[in-house]
Amino acid sequence: MSFAPDITETLSRARADLRMGVPVVLSGAHGDALVLAAETLDAQRLADLHALGGAPVLAITARRAQTLKAVAYDGDTARILIDAGANLAWILGVADPADDLKTPMKGPLRAARGGDAVLHRMAITLAKTARLLPAVVMLDLPDGATFAEQNHLTRVDAVHAAPVLAVTSHLNPVVSARLPMDVSEAGRLHVFRPEDGGEEHYAMEVGHPARDTPALVRLHSACFTGDLMGSLKCDCGPQLRGAMAQMGAEGAGVLLYLNQEGRGIGLANKMRAYSLQDQGFDTVEANHRLGFEDDERDFRLGAEILKTMGFTAVRLLTNNPAKIAMMEKAGVRVTERVPLKVGENAHNQAYLATKAAKSGHLL
Ligand SMILES: Nc1nc2c(ncn2[C@@H]2O[C@H](COP(=O)(O)OP(=O)(O)OP(=O)(O)O)[C@@H](O)[C@H]2O)c(=O)[nH]1
Numbered sequence: 627m628s629f630a631p632d633i634t635e636t637l638s639r640a641r642a643d644l645r646m647g648v649p650v651v652l653s654g655a656h657g658d659a660l661v662l663a664a665e666t667l668d669a670q671r672l673a674d675l676h677a678l679g680g681a682p683v684l685a686i687t688a689r690r691a692q693t694l695k696a697v698a699y700d701g702d703t704a705r706i707l708i709d710a711g712a713n714l715a716w717i718l719g720v721a722d723p724a725d726d727l728k729t730p731m732k733g734p735l736r737a738a739r740g741g742d743a744v745l746h747r748m749a750i751t752l753a754k755t756a757r758l759l760p761a762v763v764m765l766d767l768p769d770g771a772t773f774a775e776q777n778h779l780t781r782v783d784a785v786h787a788a789p790v791l792a793v794t795s796h797l798n799p800v801v802s803a804r805l806p807m808d809v810s811e812a813g814r815l816h817v818f819r820p821e822d823g824g825e826e827h828y829a830m831e832v833g834h835p836a837r838d839t840p841a842l843v844r845l846h847s848a849c850f851t852g853d854l855m856g857s858l859k860c861d862c863g864p865q866l867r868g869a870m871a872q873m874g875a876e877g878a879g880v881l882l883y884l885n886q887e888g889r890g891i892g893l894a895n896k897m898r899a900y901s902l903q904d905q906g907f908d909t910v911e912a913n914h915r916l917g918f919e920d921d922e923r924d925f926r927l928g929a930e931i932l933k934t935m936g937f938t939a940v941r942l943l944t945n946n947p948a949k950i951a952m953m954e955k956a957g958v959r960v961t962e963r964v965p966l967k968v969g970e971n972a973h974n975q976a977y978l979a980t981k982a983a984k985s986g987h988l989l
């Protein structure tokens with residue numbers, strides 16, 4: 627018998643630790659490393675890290691490295707060398723593009739070449755899934771197990787973690803209850819909870835959609851600013867209400883409300899992206915400067931919820947062909963794309979044009 631956390635639970639702990647600024651230890655096939663998220667690093671822990679000696683690096687994505695004109699020897703990842711004199715401001719300056727234009731010269735940045743970046747890549751994935759900036763300070767450890775034990779740190783077995791990080795966590799239905807709404811009095815809200823301790827997602831069932839014919843479905847990604855604040859920078863609010871209205875008018879449908887704020891980068895990072903957009907970058911460039919891909923969402927979880935609810939074919943309300951492709955790949959047939967073109971205004975015209983030009987959205 628063991629009450630010890632399994633690998634999925636240990637990964638969840640590691641994310642929580644990184645968010646708090648507590649280091650974690652990654653143990654791989656060829657060595658161990660101490661990991662700290664750049665965003666939550668403080669001066670004391672940085673001083674402690676320097677005191678350990680060795681050669682710490684700041685692992686960033688190739689996207690961020692490109693902006694900084696650093697060489698990504700590891701393909702999608704770059705290991706930037708941290709000099710003994712590097713202070714917190716320098717590390718944050720490399721990790722966070724907020725002041726790129728004000729203080730463009732952070733380098734020249736030197737990147738590590740030898741060895742591999744398996745643990746670094748995994749640490750960046752952990753930071754991303756913890757909704758932090760994708761930048762982590764790392765130091766090789768001769769004996770990670772002992773170090774973790776002595777310092778009471780979470781230690782992740784990277785070999786076991788890799789396959790877990792590659793798939794979406796299984797979602798369990800938690801509860802559903804009747805929810806009369808303005809678009810339909812016959813509403814039912816279902817809550818789904820992932821096994822990895824991540825954010826819950828919701829399915830809003832409108833009316834009583836049949837399971838044996840394609841249902842009208844919308845996969846909606848959370849947008850606090852658009853859905854709730856009436857932001858004019860995007861079209862999310864009108865899309866949410868438009869989809870609900872259409873389901874109400876047809877008498878049936880399912881709206882999945884997926885908590886993937888900011889195309890999966892979280893609200894804090896989305897606001898960082900907005901700040902870059904105010905400096906003249908478009909929505910895609912802003913994500914790249916932060917070190918993210920254009921779209922970090924995983925729509926497989928939407929497909930999983932639909933299948934759990936008994937839907938195998940849908941009429942999908944979207945302008946995004948990537949959503950259709952992901953649904954089909956995940957085993958949900960899309961029999962029809964139902965366009966959802968609402969909410970264009972003077973503030974979001976350029977944003978919608980960028981999504982059409984760079985992300986393949988249908989106009
Ligand atoms: N990173 C980032 N996310 C944004 C920005 N503007 C809106 N978002 C997020 O983008 C997502 C919009 O998602 P959706 O409307 O579901 O998806 P879509 O890809 O636009 O596709 P359809 O609306 O289905 O055509 C939400 O998670 C928003 O929070 C932005 O400038 N940067």
Ligand SMILES: [Zn+2]
Pocket residue numbers: 849851852853860861862863
């Ligand atoms: Zn939005």
